Amino acid sequence: MIEKLLMSDQPIASHDSGTPENLLKFMMTGWATPPGTPASPVEGAERFAARRDALSRAFPGETIIVPTGYEKVRANDTAYRFRPGTEFYYLTGNIEPGNVLVFVADGERHAATLYCEPNPGKTDKTFFTDRMKGELWVGPRLGLPQTAQRYGVPTKPLGALADDLTALGRGPFRALRSTDPLLDATLPAQADRDAELATALSEMRLIKDELEVRELRRAVEATHHAFDDVVRALPAAETERTVEGVFNLRARVDGNDTGYNTIAASGPNACTLHWTRNDRRIGENELLLLDAGVEAETLYTADITRTLPISGRFTPEQRAIYELVYAAQEAALAKCAPGNDFLDPNRAAMAVLAHGLERLGILGSAEEALRDENLFYKRYSLHNVSHMLGLDVHDCAAARAETYKFGTLAAGMVLTVEPGLYFQLDDLTVPARYRGIGVRIEDDVLITQTGVDNLSAAIPREPDAVEAWVSSALEARPAGVHRPSR
Ligand SMILES: [Mn+2]
Numbered sequence: 001m002i003e004k005l006l007m008s009d010q011p012i013a014s015h016d017s018g019t020p021e022n023l024l025k026f027m028m029t030g031w032a033t034p035p036g037t038p039a040s041p042v043e044g045a046e047r048f049a050a051r052r053d054a055l056s057r058a059f060p061g062e063t064i065i066v067p068t069g070y071e072k073v074r075a076n077d078t079a080y081r082f083r084p085g086t087e088f089y090y091l092t093g094n095i096e097p098g099n100v101l102v103f104v105a106d107g108e109r110h111a112a113t114l115y116c117e118p119n120p121g122k123t124d125k126t127f128f129t130d131r132m133k134g135e136l137w138v139g140p141r142l143g144l145p146q147t148a149q150r151y152g153v154p155t156k157p158l159g160a161l162a163d164d165l166t167a168l169g170r171g172p173f174r175a176l177r178s179t180d181p182l183l184d185a186t187l188p189a190q191a192d193r194d195a196e197l198a199t200a201l202s203e204m205r206l207i208k209d210e211l212e213v214r215e216l217r218r219a220v221e222a223t224h225h226a227f228d229d230v231v232r233a234l235p236a237a238e239t240e241r242t243v244e245g246v247f248n249l250r251a252r253v254d255g256n257d258t259g260y261n262t263i264a265a266s267g268p269n270a271c272t273l274h275w276t277r278n279d280r281r282i283g284e285n286e287l288l289l290l291d292a293g294v295e296a297e298t299l300y301t302a303d304i305t306r307t308l309p310i311s312g313r314f315t316p317e318q319r320a321i322y323e324l325v326y327a328a329q330e331a332a333l334a335k336c337a338p339g340n341d342f343l344d345p346n347r348a349a350m351a352v353l354a355h356g357l358e359r360l361g362i363l364g365s366a367e368e369a370l371r372d373e374n375l376f377y378k379r380y381s382l383h384n385v386s387h388m389l390g391l392d393v394h395d396c397a398a399a400r401a402e403t404y405k406f407g408t409l410a411a412g413m414v415l416t417v418e419p420g421l422y423f424q425l426d427d428l429t430v431p432a433r434y435r436g437i438g439v440r441i442e443d444d445v446l447i448t449q450t451g452v453d454n455l456s457a458a459i460p461r462e463p464d465a466v467e468a469w470v471s472s473a474l475e476a477r478p479a480g481v482h483r484p485s486r
Helices: 002-006 021-027 045-058 086-092 144-151 158-168 181-186 191-204 210-236 240-254 267-271 316-334 344-359 366-370 463-476
Strands: 063-067 073-075 100-106 109-116 155-157 173-175 263-266 287-292 304-309 414-417 420-422 438-440 443-447 452-454
Touching: 045 086, 045 100, 045 109, 045 191, 063 086, 063 158, 086 100, 086 191, 100 158, 109 144, 109 158, 144 155, 155 158, 158 181, 173 191, 210 240, 210 287, 210 304, 210 414, 210 443, 210 463, 240 263, 240 287, 263 267, 267 287, 267 438, 287 438, 304 316, 304 438, 304 463, 316 344, 316 414, 316 420, 316 438, 316 443, 316 463, 344 366
Parallel strands: 063 173, 109 155
Antiparallel strands: 063 100, 100 109, 263 287, 287 304, 414 443, 420 438, 443 452
């Protein structure tokens, strides 16, 4: 399939007729050639250049290869929408598919080259015949000179890459793997060296600069709008699919897309952590757990969860669990400060949850449950409360444990704070009245010089505020707009 995707000359699709030579000749003539307008530099060009410099300094004398990847086949000859490789984007700001960034050692430093698809305009028949790359099929692309202008890196045609890599592969090199199948097939894997490159690229992203923080704020703001949209749509929403659709509409309008598949989990589905089938009918007095994030045009994503009472009012059991998760989140937020362990917020949240579970009669002894050799509370809390957030929803995933999981919080880090409790329908250790309840509350926070800035603080979170938020939509609905009864 890869080969099929990359072929410049597609075979004629079974549903289409052929292209006679005369038609090709006709298609290649009679076009006004647009002037080669210079491309303006990408916003933040100097930051992308500084990141390339930092990477260059980390691996002197070695070739470094960072691809962005290709469109992936969804079915037959249709592809998923392309999303650039995170590391490649972080170094270039370039969002076009297929490109590869190559650093060749040049004395102490490197010379960087962007390999990209030329744009022959309408002088080459592929503009009309190539379903995957032709401009009449998929729209314009920059081409070599304008890519160089926009991203500030000299360019070479992608077609030259294989030969260049074969030559460069004779010397010391490191490649970012699992993004570009052609690259992986061309260069022999060297597990440790390649992993060190991935680690360096992840650890560079642990601290966000002001531009990145601005984009994360935008993503959170758009996500807030999307949550408001969902709350407004809730009174008439028949199924989880409506919730997903409403959220995702805002993501495509205000941003690039969702940062991950929207989790719209009603009732007991909230107890499935990554419920994305979203095919269930929503019931009257249930909770809706919505875990979703808008990805900005610059690919930075939010990751927010709110758990909403469909009726506008928590039942006593739902409120008991919600308040416990809320208290755990407050405890975790209080531990988000520079110099604290990355795991301090998690420890604080889990202590609150364990003691609350004891009070509810679900755990016999919180102390016993919290002991390292037991961790019994995890039967109900399932996951830790934080992960880094940025271009990837689970950002900096290749960072070493000592700089991330067992590292220290520092100003400029952006992370989630997201405790949850999940009581499975068939869990006999839980009183029946709590079974099927799942609650998660998730915010995105920036560690500052002095403490923490909750980027999503404006989205209602406190239990009364959540009830008021949902109720306001119920009161505002036009007469006759209601969820059809089952
Ligand atoms: Mn999350």
